[in-house]
Amino acid sequence: MNDTIATILKHRSIRRFSDQPLADSQLKEYIRAGQMASSSSFIQAVSVIRVSDSANRAKFAKLAGGQPYVESAPEFLVFCADLSRNRDRIRRDVAAEEPDFSWTEQFIAATVDVALFAQNVVVAAESDGLGCCYIGGIRNDPEQVTELLALPDLVYPVFGLCLGYPDQDPAAKPRLPIEAVFHQNAYPERGETDVVLDEYDAEVADYYQRRTNGKLNVTFTQQMAKQSASQTRKFMGEYIKKQGFNQH
Amino acid sequence: MNDTIATILKHRSIRRFSDQPLADSQLKEYIRAGQMASSSSFIQAVSVIRVSDSANRAKFAKLAGGQPYVESAPEFLVFCADLSRNRDRIRRDVAAEEPDFSWTEQFIAATVDVALFAQNVVVAAESDGLGCCYIGGIRNDPEQVTELLALPDLVYPVFGLCLGYPDQDPAAKPRLPIEAVFHQNAYPERGETDVVLDEYDAEVADYYQRRTNGKLNVTFTQQMAKQSASQTRKFMGEYIKKQGFNQH
Numbered sequence: 001m002n003d004t005i006a007t008i009l010k011h012r013s014i015r016r017f018s019d020q021p022l023a024d025s026q027l028k029e030y031i032r033a034g035q036m037a038s039s040s041s042f043i044q045a046v047s048v049i050r051v052s053d054s055a056n057r058a059k060f061a062k063l064a065g066g067q068p069y070v071e072s073a074p075e076f077l078v079f080c081a082d083l084s085r086n087r088d089r090i091r092r093d094v095a096a097e098e099p100d101f102s103w104t105e106q107f108i109a110a111t112v113d114v115a116l117f118a119q120n121v122v123v124a125a126e127s128d129g130l131g132c133c134y135i136g137g138i139r140n141d142p143e144q145v146t147e148l149l150a151l152p153d154l155v156y157p158v159f160g161l162c163l164g165y166p167d168q169d170p171a172a173k174p175r176l177p178i179e180a181v182f183h184q185n186a187y188p189e190r191g192e193t194d195v196v197l198d199e200y201d202a203e204v205a206d207y208y209q210r211r212t213n214g215k216l217n218v219t220f221t222q223q224m225a226k227q228s229a230s231q232t233r234k235f236m237g238e239y240i241k242k243q244g245f246n247q248h
Numbered sequence: 249m250n251d252t253i254a255t256i257l258k259h260r261s262i263r264r265f266s267d268q269p270l271a272d273s274q275l276k277e278y279i280r281a282g283q284m285a286s287s288s289s290f291i292q293a294v295s296v297i298r299v300s301d302s303a304n305r306a307k308f309a310k311l312a313g314g315q316p317y318v319e320s321a322p323e324f325l326v327f328c329a330d331l332s333r334n335r336d337r338i339r340r341d342v343a344a345e346e347p348d349f350s351w352t353e354q355f356i357a358a359t360v361d362v363a364l365f366a367q368n369v370v371v372a373a374e375s376d377g378l379g380c381c382y383i384g385g386i387r388n389d390p391e392q393v394t395e396l397l398a399l400p401d402l403v404y405p406v407f408g409l410c411l412g413y414p415d416q417d418p419a420a421k422p423r424l425p426i427e428a429v430f431h432q433n434a435y436p437e438r439g440e441t442d443v444v445l446d447e448y449d450a451e452v453a454d455y456y457q458r459r460t461n462g463k464l465n466v467t468f469t470q471q472m473a474k475q476s477a478s479q480t481r482k483f484m485g486e487y488i489k490k491q492g493f494n495q496h
């Protein structure tokens with residue numbers, strides 16, 4: 001196995017960082033790595049905002065649900081889906097008619113662009129020994145994020161990312177069995193993967209028991225039931241539409 | 249610069265492959281790499297379907313807009329956003345009430361999960377000397393894809409991926425200047441990045457002229473205007489809703 005794959009396979013989220021800062025040149029190398037990811041029809045629908053202002057960092061930590069590492073991590077980046085840049089350029093230089101980025105398709109394409117870009121940043125950073133933690137919690141309050149970062153329409157914050165040198169060494173969480181995820185020629189019949197998923201439920205329960213000295217005993221399915229009941233962020237549809245995406 | 253970052257920075261889409269097949273163990277290693285990507289609240293909302301059936305490969309090549317490498321590539325994978333697996337398990341084992349995955353938030357989370365996973369697959373494969381090409385064109389006819397792969401509700405195909413050993417060595421396309429993409433503390437004011445974007449337009453026009461011996465002379469902005477006018481896939485919103493996602 002080569003070093004790149006070894007790096008990817010040992011990924012775990014890091015939530016405690018040393019004080020060692022990143023060099024600007026280093027951070028820019030990771031952003032360049034992000035830019036080299038593929039982009040749907042080459043739209044390059046990504047903007048990254050580095051939040052260095054400490055008052056705003058504190059606000060982000062709070063709105064993300066009280067995640068203190070958002071405030072203290074050496075770097076905190078917000079990854080945005082951005083069709084505004086292209087729209088403005090087309091308006092200025094080309095358009096006979098107003099370009100239309102209001103369809104669900106373009107919402108998907110821009111969102112995918114952001115995630116491909118960010119994952120390159122993460123793998124690049126981890127290959128240099130850094131640790132990362134995605135912060136989906138910024139979607140708790142997208143309106144406030146939009147205000148804090150002065151995001152125009154056709155831009156929305158998809159997730160944040162904490163970045164720095166690790167000051168902890170957590171174990172990787174066990175993933176779904178590959179048989180539950182990887183299929184040949186067709187999606188499996190209902191029930192076909194029950195056995196491996198039952199085994200996985202037991203494995204996850206065991207993982208949490210060991211990690212919490214027996215305090216937490218929860219299967220993957222139980223965890224997902226709780227998660228689905230709590231984290232619907234029902235305001236997201238309206239917010240996304242207000243930003244000009246996903247209108248129809 | 250380490251090897252992983254060097255691999256990422258030299259990415260370009262590969263559309264012509266040698267006949268050399270991938271070993272099953274090798275492909276599974278890349279899928280494992282995909283699984284190790286972060287997942288929003290650990291929902292692991294990804295299913296990957298390997299299309300080896302040659303009749304279906306031909307159908308995919310056609311529906312993706314006549315991309316012959318979809319038929320001929322050693323491997324063709326379809327990456328799906330999948331909340332069906334978790335929904336079925338919760339229904340069976342836990343739920344007092346039906347789990348609700350119908351919100352835009354969950355549509356975003358599942359879509360992001362798929363892209364993070366796939367980008368790990370791409371980087372892992374490229375680190376072994378393979379080449380890849382994302383096939384967003386499968387969204388030309390998501391209904392047919394759904395039928396061909398027997399996708400249930402709460403599953404949708406986000407993109408395909410061709411995979412194999414390269415039989416070409418294209419140059420990487422120039423990306424946007426980092427100053428247009430990477431910002432500090434706030435989104436730039438309108439017009440702030442005009443100079444670098446003008447330079448980029450000229451650079452892209454030059455790139456296409458060189459690549460086509462002067463036949464194609466188009467700036468990035470002109471390319472985006474054309475793309476936005478042609479590729480709205482207006483049926484996507486209805487299709488996604490029919491699959492149970494993004495209802496409100």
